[in-house]
Amino acid sequence: MxxxxxxxxxxxxxxxxxxxxxxxxxxxxxxxxxxxxxxxxxxxxxxxxxxxxxxxxxxxxxxxxxxxxxxxxxxxxxxxxxxxxxxxxxxxxxxxxxxxxxxxxxxxxxxxxxxxxxxxxxxxxxxxxxxxxxxxxxxxxxxxxxxxxxxxxxxxxxxxxxxxxxxxxxxxxxxxxxxxxxxxxxxxxxxxxxxxxxxxxxxxxxxxxxxxxxxxxxxxxxxxxxxxxxxxxxxxxxxxxxxxxxxxxxxxxxxxxxxxxxxxxxxxxxxxxxxxxxxxxxxxxxxxxxxxxxxxxxxxxxxxxxxxxxxxxxSRHQRMNMSFNAFHLVNTYGAFGSINRLRHEVVVEGTDAAGLGPGTVWKEYGFKGKPGDVRRTPRQFAPYHLRLDWLMWFAGISPSYAQSWFGPFVERLLEGDPATLRLLRYNPFPDAPPTHVRARVYRYRFTTRQERRATGAWWHRTLEHEFLPPVALRPR
Structure with missing residues (x-):
């Protein structure tokens, strides 16, 4: 032929x-x-x-x-x-x-x-x-x-x-x-x-x-x-x-x-x-x-x-990124059918204090790809895929996206699990795991040109609400 x-x-x-x-x-x-x-x-x-x-x-x-x-x-x-x-x-x-x-x-x-x-x-x-x-x-x-x-x-x-x-x-x-x-x-x-x-x-x-x-x-x-x-x-x-x-x-x-x-x-x-x-x-x-x-x-x-x-x-009810079979053959694709107007980031923090109070010092965990430290330049990782960082973005949109995995994630931070900590850029507790971990939602936005020149920061953030109240490991 x-x-x-x-x-x-x-x-x-x-x-x-x-x-x-x-x-x-x-x-x-x-x-x-x-x-x-x-x-x-x-x-x-x-x-x-x-x-x-x-x-x-x-x-x-x-x-x-x-x-x-x-x-x-x-x-x-x-x-x-x-x-x-x-x-x-x-x-x-x-x-x-x-x-x-x-x-x-x-x-x-x-x-x-x-x-x-x-x-x-x-x-x-x-x-x-x-x-x-x-x-x-x-x-x-x-x-x-x-x-x-x-x-x-x-x-x-x-x-x-x-x-x-x-x-x-x-x-x-x-x-x-x-x-x-x-x-x-x-x-x-x-x-x-x-x-x-x-x-x-x-x-x-x-x-x-x-x-x-x-x-x-x-x-x-x-x-x-x-x-x-x-x-x-x-x-x-x-x-x-x-x-x-x-x-x-x-x-x-x-x-x-x-x-x-x-x-x-x-x-x-x-x-x-x-x-x-x-x-x-x-x-x-x-x-x-x-x-x-x-x-x-x-x-x-x-x-x-x-x-x-x-x-x-x-179809008027088009779905994006869907597989019609378990072999992922001849799928449907699409991206960003809707756009977020605001950026919300879940910031995870821990403390090694035995008890909690107004003066408790909380230290922030650093992620490799998702925004955290406002002065840190965003990094290029693609085509490599940071899966935890991507799911953290979804968590900032709605807690329902993190319902299945966020609790186990926090539990492993409290245990100081080495494999989980390797997913992160920075662990503020290198010697011993924290006694408590919490998570809070911040509104992030890019700085203006004037703010960037004055502060060197890429982001400006303001606290919005609590995502997860302070939790500790249950006694075994």
């Missing part, structure tokens, strides 16, 4: 696959370093307790068969090593069938982690990585030219990410329609980055231009992904530029980077190679029949399963 492959996309596939493996590496690394205090046997939301009430078909994965912290650690670090090998070119150095096995292993390994991650893994970019990873199984390797069908499926995935996000904005918060959302977003986003203060302080007319440009990038440009070249490449380039703007303005784990990776499925690799003065690619022989059959079958599966996200996008 001469139509089955397109040799001109060899460089596009190379970039896409290596970059996708790099995203896998970051995801597995985060799982390996953070799982014990979050979902470990003594974690805030332990996997063994979760699995006791969840059947295999609702959360398929290896941990349904066996779980221990040691086994999870080996599994996650094996994912780091395997994805690192693929980044280095292992999948292109083996036969086609072996390359597919490597990509399938990465998908199964990360699916197993996501399906026991509970609240800590309830983010759209988890499903996006799994769906892209599943498609990569059928994208071939250096032994065959890229299959056209899978390149189209990658574009369809990118279309759903961008177009779904555009629709949810137009249907959601009115500030997207009156072009004022960026008056607030850079300040109230989950985890501001080092440039977010500067983005927030841009002139308001420019913020309105940003919002209008975002609507074009998400509602018009994605349609052009399905047009002939060079228009499709130009559309992919615009999406890449838009995502790099988002990378510079905040921390959104690997969402933006993975969207950039997917855009290469629409880039004319031959034109890109010529631009970079790379040698011309010689078309490869036709792939084996069994491979063609598998690609056609996978395409048919995705087409059938696309009914659910397509219907969701057309």
């Amino acid at each position: 001469e139509w089955f492959t397109e040799s001109g996309y060899w460089l596009s596939r190379l970039v896409l696959q290596r970059a996708l493996a790099a995203v896998y590496l970051v995801a597995f690394l985060g799982a390996a370093l953070q799982f014990r205090p979050l979902i470990g046997e003594r974690g805030m939301l332990p996997v063994p307790r979760y699995l006791r009430g969840v059947p295999f078909l609702r959360a398929p994965g290896v941990f349904q068969l066996h779980y221990s912290d040691r086994f999870f650690a080996v599994w996650a670090w094996a994912g780091v090593l395997l994805s690192g090998a693929v980044v280095a070119g292992a999948a292109d150095a083996v036969p086609l069938w072996a390359s597919m096995v490597l990509w399938a292993a990465l998908w199964v390994m990360y699916l197993s982690i996501v399906n026991v991650g509970q609240t800590w893994y309830a983010f759209g970019w988890e499903s996006l990585l799994l769906e892209a990873g599943f498609l990569a199984v059928f994208l071939g390797n250096a032994r065959t030219d890229p299959p056209v069908l899978v390149l189209w499926l990658m574009r369809w995935l990118l279309f759903r990410v961008e177009f779904g996000a555009g629709l949810i904005k137009m249907r959601g918060d009115s500030c997207w329609r009156d072009l004022t959302c960026l008056y607030y977003h850079h300040e109230t986003q989950p985890m501001p980055g080092p440039l977010s203060w500067f983005f927030h302080r841009l002139p308001r007319p420019l913020h309105r231009v940003e919002v209008a440009a975002n609507h074009v990038a998400q509602l018009v440009v994605p349609v052009l992904l399905f047009t002939p070249q060079p228009v499709a490449s130009c559309a992919a380039g615009l999406i890449i530029c838009t995502q790099l703007w988002l990378v510079a303005s905040g921390n959104f784990a690997w969402l933006n980077w993975l969207t950039i990776v997917l855009a290469f499925a629409a880039v004319d690799g031959a034109a890109l190679a010529k631009l970079l003065s790379l040698p011309a690619h010689t078309p490869l022989p036709a792939p084996p029949l069994w491979y063609e059959v598998l690609v056609v079958a996978a395409t048919a599966l995705v087409v059938v399963m696309s009914w659910w996200p397509a219907r969701n996008m057309l």
